[in-house]
Amino acid sequence: MEKYTSVHDVPDVTALLNEALQCKKTPWEWENLGKHKTLGLLFFNPSLRTRMSTQKAASHLGLQIISMNIDKDGWKIETEEGVIMDGDKAEHIKEAAGVISQYCDILGVRSFPGLINKQMDYQDEVLQNFIKYASVPVLSLESAIRHPLQSLADLMTIEEHKQTDRPKVVLTWAPHPKPLPQAVGNSFAEWMNQADVDLVITCPEGYELDSQFTGNATITHNQNEALEGADFVYAKNWSSTASYGQVINTDRSWTISKEKMALTNQGKFMHCLPVRRNMVVTDDVLDSPASLVLEQANNRTYSAQAVLKRLIK
Amino acid sequence: MEKYTSVHDVPDVTALLNEALQCKKTPWEWENLGKHKTLGLLFFNPSLRTRMSTQKAASHLGLQIISMNIDKDGWKIETEEGVIMDGDKAEHIKEAAGVISQYCDILGVRSFPGLINKQMDYQDEVLQNFIKYASVPVLSLESAIRHPLQSLADLMTIEEHKQTDRPKVVLTWAPHPKPLPQAVGNSFAEWMNQADVDLVITCPEGYELDSQFTGNATITHNQNEALEGADFVYAKNWSSTASYGQVINTDRSWTISKEKMALTNQGKFMHCLPVRRNMVVTDDVLDSPASLVLEQANNRTYSAQAVLKRLIK
């Protein structure tokens, strides 16, 4: 693999999934693979799980790590071409990417959307410009529109917990007080389209995800109907797509509760974390044995390790 | 040891003290002990000595380190149970602790008090909740009410510099422009109660430390009387306990000066640092050979190393 930004960069999803599951079994098996190599981690936005799990994965492979909160510890970055840089941005992404490529063998980048202008966000400017100007493989640590390390960890978790060959997986919108990116939802849908599952997506009107991600999924505004017989319930908030980046619905009847889970086929509950308790999901569901959220977070280490293994080569 | 939050977690204080002194002699003797293990360091508050000395200690033991300024680099953490998370806190401590436990083998946590509500602070909520929800040993890097790595380093310093079997140790309040936690004072008193010393504590009215920490110490509001014949003078500011968290006294006659030190038995001066010069202590004392502040800071590396050694096992 040359880069890791979406499922479309993965030539063989099942092989990568198996590689990640193998990393979980024998994490230290390749601890000399990264010798004398450096992984650069650039954060334009906060990160807990991604930061820690990717560092853990890198240590399993013997990679050196250089981590930066680039906007805070470095300089503000310009992404536009041809601009006269007389504002507050001190460095152009051309130089930033070119320079950092010389210090690192692999580059991870996290950059959230602005949630103001859909078209701009969906061009995924920061990540795409790093790819354009970097001379080393680039890895998304969550971009404006996708979170592929999370999605691979989610796929691992479903693989480990599924009871049938082709489970029913429901991705459901859930309420949240603040506008959030659509990246996790987009990315999960995109990956599920490559997996052997029945994917149903449910959300209120105005929250429909872009069809480039939802593909062949069944889409409905009726959450209860969607949840019927579900094997996995993946809850996630995202901001409106119609009124882009806004919170146009705070209806708490969308919160995943015990009553909602009773509609499922003894379904498992999934969320990428961090999760707002009693907004997105009630305590009794999150604290029940049906919740897989810690397993998902744990799998982040091994999804990152499998991806880094491929990018090292 | 399962955790390290106070002297009460230590089954044998003298043995731990000796272990720390041994670490100082042969720091690299156990450099493979931490192989393939990761120490997570979570900072809710600033840290210089603790951050650097604990990293140094971890490197002596071959531990990997993942360090986070959790509120700045990650998400704001909710600690209350049953709350509807519709405010500014994006992640509950249940998930944070559970997730981070999967990436780390030992977890260090620094969290200062709010200094608004004594009862809340003295429940030591952040640290206790990390212990409750983490699945790995937790280590205090200074909590709302105690600073046990500092206290062990202080005990080492007294052991190295005492001239008599049972020295007189005076913990004295000193003035400071801003309200500070009571953690260092509490913790020092608590540890001295377990050591072979005569402990005297002196402070202005309204600054009396909680008896759960001061134990059998002699307590007086007369600083000069307290200092008479002292072998060690441990100066420290803390905010009022009576008018909780407030500065109700700025009397500079409490500042430790050469005249004050003349009352002692050629006493040594101690402070945990950072110290406000000419508020807490005058330049001539701090810059004199009687000052042990750098020795105390140096011992932080070895107190941390001894504790980490035990927690690894």
Added chain:
Amino acid sequence: MEKYTSVHDVPDVTALLNEALQCKKTPWEWENLGKHKTLGLLFFNPSLRTRMSTQKAASHLGLQIISMNIDKDGWKIETEEGVIMDGDKAEHIKEAAGVISQYCDILGVRSFPGLINKQMDYQDEVLQNFIKYASVPVLSLESAIRHPLQSLADLMTIEEHKQTDRPKVVLTWAPHPKPLPQAVGNSFAEWMNQADVDLVITCPEGYELDSQFTGNATITHNQNEALEGADFVYAKNWSSTASYGQVINTDRSWTISKEKMALTNQGKFMHCLPVRRNMVVTDDVLDSPASLVLEQANNRTYSAQAVLKRLIK
């Protein structure tokens, strides 16, 4: 070497240059040299290249790294002597330097000027106080008035690209929207005075660098005249020296453009980065083969490595 703060700390500039070029050829040749040793990196200001390249250099030498954004992650530092510390600065540099020296074997410090008071800035207080109170070798990661790791990397780059034994090197001021330090300009001039080059410095009136740095250089306010026949054009903005720390000239005719470069002897373009595109230099120059900016940044790793190698001993 005992410290690395300017070219005057280097007994043999050519030998250090050759050592840096050798590090570039065989970076891992000395990877056990730093075993059991720790490099502390203290940042009072933002840093991208310096942060990453110095970490990379340290890893080549097997040094442990402890990195701190000291004002943000630690405490505000007082540098004045004899002051009553009742303001917002919690720790004196005497203690900070003394303490950190005990955790580190080499100490790197970055501290920019205030650009308010020239006399104060030019005393280079933070760096000089670290040297005064530290008990280990100190390394400048850019101080108020010099940037010697950058200058050594620049010297390497000129050495690698020069076509004649004694090239003509032009240091030219260039416009910028904000007031910047004079450190890079000062330091570059100072190093070029030690090298086998013809140094010409050109800047608008009121921007003349201090003669302690410019030495024997030819100085002119006529940029076009200066550029004639140049082999290397080093562009850099700095704030006014006459109206200290202010922007008194924003004349974009000083921007380095293709037309300006046409005056040179097929000159190479240099800049330390980050660079404001179309303010300091136009896109067509920066994106042309004549630009050496990425090479300069790459050489930062090896200039740092050569310096660290010497300071370890």
